[in-house]
Amino acid sequence: MKDFKTKGLSRSDAFGKKLMRKIKPIIGIDVGGTNIKFGIVTPKGQILNEFSLPTYANQNPKKVLEQVALGINKILERKSLDQFSGIGIGIPGKVDVKKGIVTSAPNFTDWDKVNVKKHLSKKFRTQIEIDNDANCAALGELHFGIGKKIKSFIMITLGTGVGGGIIIDGKLIRGESGGAGEIGHVSIDYQGPLCRCGQHGCIEAYAGNAYIKKRTIQKLQEYSESKIIDIVENDLDKIEPKTIFEASLEGDELANKILSDTGRYLGIGLASVINILDIKTFIIGGGISAAGSTLLNSIESSLKKHGIKEIVKDLKVYPAKLKNQAGILGAASLILN
DSSP: OOOOOOTTOOHHHHHHHHHHHOOSOEEEEEEOSSEEEEEEEOTTSOEEEEEEEEOOTTSOHHHHHHHHHHHHHHHTTTSOGGGSSOEEEEESSEEETTTTEEEEOTTSTTOEEEEHHHHHHTTOOSOEEEEEHHHHHHHHHHHHSGGGGOSSEEEEEESSSEEEEEEETTEEEOOSSSOTTOGGGOBSOTTSOBOTTSOBSBTHHHHSHHHHHHHHHHHTTTOTTOHHHHHTTTOGGGOOHHHHHHHHHTTOHHHHHHHHHHHHHHHHHHHHHHHHHOOOEEEEEEGGGGGTHHHHHHHHHHHHHHSOHHHHTTOEEEEOSSGGGHHHHHHHHGGGO
C-alpha cells in the first residue's frame, strides 16, 4: 500500500479520506474454495447486494473464471460498469500482483500460472486488481476492522485452506514473488498427514475444513453419543465447521476437543511465525473462527507454550471484526492502491 502523508491524519484515517473521495463504488470479489462471494462496496465501506455462487474449484480454471464472470454480470444486470471504480478480486494461492497471474493455488484443480486479470479484462473494460485472498482479508481488517487501531498484525483465515496476511507498520508484506503469508503451508511435522500442496504436516493439513471434517468422523467412533451425529441427522457427509461449533455450544465433548485440538495445531505453527517476525497480534477470521473462545483460547495457549517466552508473553489473539466480509472489503481496497 502507498504511504499516506496527509497532515494530521493517521494512515487509516487518510485511507478513509481517500476512499471517500472515490465517488464510485467498487465491486469486491472473494474467491473461496467452496463459494465465491460478491458485493458492491460503497465509499463508506458498506457492502451492498452481497451474494455468492459455487466456485467449482475441483474442475478447472476456466470454470471458476466463468463463475466469477457470472457474478459480475449479475451485478451489472441493474448497473453499468462505468458506475464502478473497478473490480478487486481476492483468490487463494500465490499471486503475481503486478501481472494479475495466479501462479499456483493448492486447493484448486489444474491452476498453474492462470492469468486471471487478462482473462477478465477481455470481458470487463475497467480496472481489475488481483491478490491473495488472505492478503485481502488482512487489508480489510486494516482499513475497516480491528486492524485500524493496530500497527502490526498477522491475519489468519480459516476455511477450505489456511491463509495468512502480514501487516507491518500499516503495510501489507507480499514478499519478493508475492508469496509472503502462506502460513497454512508451514509444516509442524514433516512426517505428518499429506497436505494438498504436496508436502507433509502443513498447518492446513490439520486446520483446513476437509481435514477437520475427516478428524471429526474418525473420532466419532470413540464418541458415539456426540451431539454432532444428531445435528447432521446421521449423515456424516453433512459435517462442517458450523456443525462442530453448534455442538460445542451445547457442551459436546467431542466438538470441544476438535476445536481445542485445531487451536493447538494452529498455535504450534504460528509460534514459528511469531518467533521469526516478532509480531504480537493475531487476528483470526474465516468459518470456524466463529467458534469463539474455545478455539481462540486454545490458539493463544499453544502459542505461549511453543513460542519464545520473551516474545509471546504479551501476545494477543482477536477474532476478526469483519468476519466473512473481510475478503470482499479487502478485495475492494486493492483498487485504491
